[in-house]
Amino acid sequence: MSYPALFTTPGMRNFAEAVDTERQRQLDLWGDQHHPILRGPSNQGLFEELAQAMRDSNADPAQRCWMTILLEEAYEAGAERDLAKFRTEIVQIAAVCQAIITDLDRQGQ
Template identity: 85%
Template structure:
């Protein structure tokens, strides 16, 4: 079944369709999963340190790349204890993933 979607961001429709296809594959393979959202303080401290290091790397244009940007967002999410803010970080991760795929799909993509 197809649902109409109005996306204004270039590449967003392709991204959403690719994510939906992958999500269906995951559901078929693993079923509907439930895991803890966040775990103990030692993980939070680790993620905070990793996020800090990646923020420093991303401040340097010679080190910054899509993976350092993506991992910074992921570690920021892992360091978050407030579920509303955690959700915001997860949305940021999704947006970075969309930007990466849009950049990758350009004919002149840097490999």
Template identity: 50%
Template sequence: MYPTLVTTPGVRAFAEAVDAERQRQLAKFGDQHHPDGTGQYPETIDADVARMACECAAEGGYLDWMHILREEVAEAFAESDPVKLRAELVQVAAVCAAWIADIDSRGSQT
């Protein structure tokens, strides 16, 4: 269907699922443009709290995907610089891809 652009296991299926969802969104809402709305209080505080919770969970041996994704999303919400925000959103997408790959590896695909 697509030329080979990615080699990480599971990322192609993730990208195809995201592409299909984007097509549904475009069909329903059209091309959208909104302000970022990031980099404001209390999101900056939330990012610090999420980062500390993730670190504590890792140190305590109970780190899970929710901790990791919450930290990445909170960091994105706290970022006001568009270049840094984009980098944070790429990290959010990468964590989502990793979490989905983990779910798929358990045989619980939907």
């Protein structure tokens, strides 16, 4: 499917098209799913601990990689209780995913 040029960030159009294709595949396979957005306080504490561990790891450039950055964002989202802030975290995850895909494409992967 071809989309109008709405994006200015390098690689964003290809990323959005790939996500759209994958999301349609998921819809075809499982239909429109509905799950709880967030779970209780026990999960929040776990995600807070995991997020802090990833922040500590990412503070050291020798330990930082795309996966630790992505995990830090995901754990921060899981620790969030406010749905508006949770949404912001999910957008950050998508932005990191786009950066990873763009970096992969630059490397010819």
